[in-house]
Amino acid sequence: GDSVTQTEGPVTVSESESLIINCTYSATSIAYPNLFWYVRYPGEGLQLLLKVITAGQKGSSRGFEATYNKETTSFHLQKASVQESDSAVYYCALGNNNAPRFGAGTKLSVKP
Amino acid sequence: GALVYQYPRRTICKSGTSMRMECQAVGFQATSVAWYRQSPQKTFELIALSTVNSAIKYEQNFTQEKFPISHPNLSFSSMTVLNAYLEDRGLYLCGARDWGGSSYEQYFGPGTRLTVL
Numbered sequence: 300g301d302s303v304t305q306t307e308g309p310v311t312v313s314e315s316e317s318l319i320i321n322c323t324y325s326a327t328s329i330a331y332p333n334l335f336w337y338v339r340y341p342g343e344g345l346q347l348l349l350k351v352i353t354a355g356q357k358g359s360s361r362g363f364e365a366t367y368n369k370e371t372t373s374f375h376l377q378k379a380s381v382q383e384s385d386s387a388v389y390y391c392a393l394g395n396n397n398a399p400r401f402g403a404g405t406k407l408s409v410k411p
Numbered sequence: 412g413a414l415v416y417q418y419p420r421r422t423i424c425k426s427g428t429s430m431r432m433e434c435q436a437v438g439f440q441a442t443s444v445a446w447y448r449q450s451p452q453k454t455f456e457l458i459a460l461s462t463v464n465s466a467i468k469y470e471q472n473f474t475q476e477k478f479p480i481s482h483p484n485l486s487f488s489s490m491t492v493l494n495a496y497l498e499d500r501g502l503y504l505c506g507a508r509d510w511g512g513s514s515y516e517q518y519f520g521p522g523t524r525l526t527v528l
Contacts, residue, residue, distance in 0.1 A: 337519075344415075344521040345455075345504065390454070398445030398506060399517055403454040 301326050303402035305391045311408045314383055320376040320405045322365075322391035332393040334367050334374040337401070340387045348376075348389070383409045413439040415507050417520035424495055425528050431491040432523040434505030440485040441507035445517065446478070450501040461488060492525065500527045 305322040312318055326332040336348040336358075349358035354369035363378045374391060386409045392399035416435040424430045434444060443462040447455040459469040461482040469475060482488040488507075492499050502524050506517040 345506075345519040347516050350516065394517075398443070398447075398457055398460045398508075400457060401447075401455045 301328055301332070301393060301400050303391050303393055303400060305389075305402035306405045308388075308404070308406040309408060310405055311410060312381055313410045315380045318376075318378045318381045318385075318407070320389055320391075320407070322374045322376065322402060324372050324374065324391070324393045326372075326393055329393070329395040332395050333399075334365070335392040335394065335399055336363070336365055336374075336376050337390040337392055337399075338387045339390070339404075345390070381407075381409050383411050385409050413437070413509075413516075413518045415441075415505060415518045415520035417503075417505050417523050419523055420521060421524045421526075423526045423528060426496055427494055429491055429493045430495055430525060431489055432503055432505075432525075434488045434490075434507065434520055436486045436507045436518070439507075439509045439518070441482075441488065441509065442485060443508050444480075444482055444488040445506040445508075446480065446488075446490050447504040447506065448499075448501050449504065449522075450498070453501075455504055458490070495525070495527045497527050500525055 302325045306320045333352040335350045338348045349360040351358040351367040357366040365376045388404045388406045390404045391402040414437045418433045445460045446458040449455045458473045461467045480490045502522040504522045505520045508517045
């Protein structure tokens with residue numbers, strides 16, 4: 300089936316450091332999946348951070364970016380300089396005409 | 412803007428009893444509604460996808476007999492956890508999408524947290 304594997308958390312980084320959360324996917328039922336990063340801040344609901352629907356394209360939002368790499372089946376999330384407010388749980392997901400399927404989530408803690 | 416509400420936010424039920432939870436879409440048409448469960452220390456598992464005027468599609472390990480879903484219109488869906496046991500505890504998330512829109516985004520509610528005693 301379709302699945303997503305991402306960096307196992309928790310991940311702790313210091314403010315202003317760079318961040319990468321790895322995500323790889325396996326899409327057996329979807330030829331050209333859409334790829335997403337969702338984020339859940341403490342006490343809040345799940346929200347879309349960024350999405351890319353075309354292989355080779357890059358999505359970006361709030362300083363985060365991720366590139367849809369079909370060759371390596373990856374969609375790693377990166378940020379050059381994190382802030383304390385980025386502390387949250389990040390979920391990589393894939394989908395198409397069906398509901399998105401999520402990775403296990405990566406809890407990020409940013410130290411001031 | 413597009414919002415999804417879920418009710419109740421938290422609930423407790425006794426083992427063997429049932430619990431109904433609701434999902435309300437505001438600001439857009441919920442053509443499809445997906446229900447997920449996040450068990451402790453796990454990710455969001457897809458339970459079923461409901462599309463208006465189509466049959467509800469349940470994922471492996473989830474059945475209509477255990478998790479009956481109603482999706483009567485473009486703004487509301489409900490799901491019941493029948494005969495709940497300890498392994499049913501967790502956060503139940505509703506995600507809705509407007510198939511008529513240009514966005515591929517699924518809007519999620521805050522979830523219903525179920526505790527089973």
